[in-house]
Amino acid sequence: MTLVRTLLEIPELRMRLRAGSGFLDREVTRIYGTELPDPSRYLSEGELVLSGLLWWHEPGDAEPFVAALAQAGCAALAASGADSGGIPDDLVTACERHRMPLLEVPVDLSFAVVTERVVLALANEAGGARKRLLSAAADDASLAGLLAHGATELGAHCWIRSATGRVVEASAPGPPVERTVLPVSGRAAVPWSLVVAAELGPGLAEVAEELASLVGLARAREDEVRRVQMRVAAPLIALLGDPASNAAELAGAFAATGLPAEQPLRVLLARTPGARTGTEILDELLAGHPAPVFVAETGETGDEACALVLADDSWPQDWAESATRALARLGGGRIVIGVGGPATMPGLRGAGEEARHALGAAVRRDERVAVVAGEEIGVHRLLLAGAPDELRRALRERTLGPLAGHPELLHTVRVFLECSGSPARAAKALHVHVNTLRYRLARAGELLGADLTDFRTQVDIYLALSVEN
Incomplete structure (x- = not known):
């Protein structure tokens, strides 16, 4: 200095x-x-x-x-x-x-x-600071250790911040103080930045650049360690996506993870068409989660990944909303995520299917970033999603075919069922007299050959109406 x-x-x-x-x-x-x-x-x-x-x-x-x-x-x-x-x-x-x-x-x-x-004195001092920083990195290459040594050499507190706004590491409590911001080296789906609470001259700027480079190396090492740790869950994640796998295979792969069989898990599926990898996106979103997390790729292209997360009391109720806000800070292409569960080991395949259908719902949304939890999807839609397309279309045609040429009657039946079968509420929603509503329902019943006041008939027709959506 x-x-x-x-x-x-x-x-x-x-x-x-x-x-x-x-x-x-x-x-x-x-x-x-x-x-x-x-x-x-x-x-x-x-x-x-x-x-x-x-x-x-x-x-x-x-x-x-x-x-x-x-x-x-x-x-x-x-x-x-x-x-x-x-x-x-x-x-x-x-x-x-x-x-x-x-x-x-x-x-x-x-x-x-x-x-x-x-200038020569500043350069010599910067060279000494860089040497001390490199020596300290050799002794303690952790992110926390690097940031502590860097803050000492720079004479200012430092933070590592991800592109989603998450503070990865800090040399002091509190939010980052942005006086100097440098990119952390390395190619990653979610870039990091080094934030320094001081404006730096040429000499100290070189020290900060060295620190940012060392942070990039430390990140690469930690990512590699994490990838090795995640391999233990790869067989289980692969089996969840394989309809031919049996319960015994799932149980054996689950036991290898060390996860408690009696604790519920959530299944997350991410799809990131383009340059990003789904594993890095899920790693970023789950980085602060205190419970065990396993992430692995599920496709050959690397743009789809699955995560298994222990769904204890630490899982936030607004996770989908907060994840959407965080990912919205990232530029680039689309990011869609579906969340299934919670479910214990016997119901894990079902949670995976729920996540798959939630992912499909996210894909159908117009937003660049869409995160959908299974709880947002009605049970009837999840049940319908499990049926083959041909079967769903055949059931719709068989149930609603007689109303195909009567769009007004079809709309009236839909509104009536969405109003829980209440003629008064349905008439109000349609802006018609209740007698007009009853006439339309009677006419629709005649064409369908069904009693629209019967609960089971109502369920069948509502499921058939849901197929088009």
Whole structure:
């Protein structure tokens, strides 16, 4: 770390301290030269401001200049009074008042030499910081360890944040403070960023870039470890999607995961056509879940994946909504997810089928990101979804065929059933008199050869009406 006192110790510069002796431990992050009377819009925290005082003409000019430096959090002012007859007294006074170290540059020393030596000092310090960071990474390559060492070298707290807004790791509690944001290296479906709570000069920017690179390597290692751990559930997930598998095979594959047979599980299916992989999407969404999670690919293209999640009390009731909001932050193509369960091991295949039908419902939605839970789908639709298309169409034709040429009667029957068989509510919904409704229902009953007031008949007809949707 390059401090103000470090610059005073460089023999070639021969700078003399004129004010601010109590503030020499401030870190210098970059150098900036200016001759503007008000440079405030161009200043950054930690800068060594270099000036030939061409802006100074009379006593009183120093106060606004130094105040701007102090407001921006500059480290120090290095000034030469070659054209003003020395360092003005009001500049020394203003620097003392605003706690701004004032370094006097010898009149025979060019600013080019000062800039070169300061930049070299910053570069050397950055090189040392990078070496220390690499050494620390060799000892502790975990994300938490890397971030702690990085925060020390950068002199500012750091966060790793995913593209969904999730804070992956942090060196301090609380939300990220965005002063510098760098992309974490690596190709991933859900990119990460390194957020630093400070504006960084060229030297420290190199350190931050090194840290972001090390974080990318650590992520790749952790992802590989997780993939190895997930392989234990791959056979079970494959069997869930295989209608020819039997109960004994499922039980054996389930036992290999170590999951408790008496605890309910949720089944998640994700489909991500395009560049993303379904496993990475599910990994991201389930990263903060405290219960055991297993994720594996279910297709050859890598764009579909399945997750098994222990559905204990930690599973949030609004998971589908929160997942949709998180995924909406990601750009790119479509992401659709279906959720089935909860179900214990004997009912796991059914939960998988429920997730499959929920996924189908998500695909049919218009949104780019759609997450559908099985609870959102009526039981009658799930039952219908399990029948072959040919059978469903045949049942609809057999049940509703006589009404095919009577759309008004068909609509009346649908509204009547959706109003729980209440003539008054149905008439109100259709904006007709109740006697008109009864006439239409009677006519529909005649054509169908059925009693529309019979509950079982109502169920059959409603299921047949649901087929078209």
